[in-house]
Amino acid sequence: MPKEKYFFDSGTTKGTYNGSILAYLKSKPVYFDTLTRVIEIAGMNDVLDKQNVTFFAPTSSSIYKSVKGLNAYLRQNGRDTVAKLEQIKPEAWKELLSQYIFKGSNKLKDYPQIDTLNMAAFPGQGYTSMSGRTMNIGVRFNDAVVMEDGVEKSRVKYAGYRQLYIAYIPNYADPKAGLINIPVASSDIAPTNGIVHVLTQEANYLGAWKSKHNFGFSTNLFINTVQSYGILPVTP
Template sequence: MKRSILFGKYFAAVVAIALIVQTGCKKEKGYYDSTPVAGSGNLTAYEYLKSKPGIYDSLLLVVNALGYQQTLTDSSVTVFAPSNQSFKIAISNLNAIRQSLGQAPVYLTQLAKGGDGITDPKARNKANRDRAQLDTMVSMYILRNQYTSTDFSVGDGQSVATVRNNYPMHGQRIYGDAEGHVGGGAALIEYADTKRSLFVSNWSKSRTSSVDIKTKNAIVNLMNNDHVFGFDSFVSRMTLIPAPPDVINPKTDSLWVVFPAGSGYTDGQVSAGEIYKNLFDNTVGTKFICFISVQNNWYPTLYWKPKVPTPVNSYSMTSANDSKQYNRNGRAWRVQGTLADPANDKVPDAQWVTLDVRQEQNWSSNYQLRRWDFNNTVAYKAYRLVLLQTGDGLNPPDQLFQISEWTMNYQDPNQ
């Protein structure tokens, strides 16, 4: 009898402990399934944003000013909606820079208005450029077609295009934290401005707070309040001094490369598809590669003859896919122009005017765009880029030079 009583007490204690453990250590729910939010399906994306007064007023302001209202009303799109706070952070950052430069503050209404009513040509051009930059940034948050968070769940996510300019963005489904479990919460989207870069390390990423809000014509995702409108490029875009336009037109202009006599060098010799014309195809995915020999004074020369004489006061080159690893970037060169008519490369050197000379140039990465300016107002009939040195300056025989893009530019002094 005594043993039975003891066993009963022992059993009761075990049951009590088990109940306490079960109650205090509730099983984790694990990953949450993301399902479209109900109750917004009778609204368009534009109406949904308007139904949240005090939250998306800034977004609606620029949407109305830049002509996105119709898109958010009747087009099939995905929206990543930044809140008023996102715009506030961006504008505050911009005005902090402007204050340090002794400039007056600027506000979102001014940026959205552009150059309307501004009489000074330079100020009007600047305001219109700012409005165009604002347009590009607003478009980053509106994608062609509808995507739910599940569409961003495969592998490393999905590349997507904006409704204007087809600007490349990227989305990847992730999970928030919940109940002490890292990654055990609701589905979110890590949304990224790719900056047109092939390298993920160059992307600017931000997260949503809510996803998959279904409207009549769109899927709406809400950006975190700490997200900065424009990702990390708002200030740089609004303080940008734009690159002057490229004046090379490969459809109408003459373009050719000349290799020194006796060198045996030819276009496409190193690799059949990596030829001179690739410099003018507007993509860093292709390149031009050739030999150069300082020891033998064999300097390849790149020629451009515009259809009509054209002034140039700036130029750029973009390094290629593996230039840095193999020391193939240009180290020294000179840019020249001539008033003679170079139907071929027989124009005497004396008739070429040196406009710019660069030496000991260093490049920091592959796909790096670099620009150089010089003073010139003369409309020369032709220009040439004479390659003098490449790599690290050690000058072994038959060293390789490569770039992916070459532009010649002109900046109007009044712009």
């Protein structure tokens, strides 16, 4: 089975890679070239090359999406835009990236059930990321549905395919409210030093990849984090 299957087939549990998490990301430049640049700027190469971690990997398109939103905000406020990723300080990139990284190796089977429409029964669980921020992680058990001629014939609750989610918790005082839920497109990729879960992206009608996810979990959160550390001027 080719490695590309692991990227597109949500829930796959047999993907292995003979190399570190960082090496795996570098082997997929179409999806992760910008991400690996950001990892280097943040000074986090060793974390993903040597430490045992679980990484919910955002694709490069999610980073461009948030940087584009940042530049729109800067233009609206009469400020110079970001032309190079290096203008965003390493400390900002590290804080943002660390929200996607967790100590130890955790596969889909290691996480509890989540039902975003019934959080009282299946709330997922809080896990502390390397940034120190608690994120909600859980597995959505989809219904098993039988269709016939476009008509639903039967449905069995929670008996369908399972999909992993990671969520940003906006308000710890009410951790089940307003979660920013991000689905995983491909789970349980196993490099030699941990586990990679790749976050969802999709192709448009021209075949180009775009992201359903904003790096930092929302454009506003990304902008606030970048501004809190300051933006460097363009260097020749």
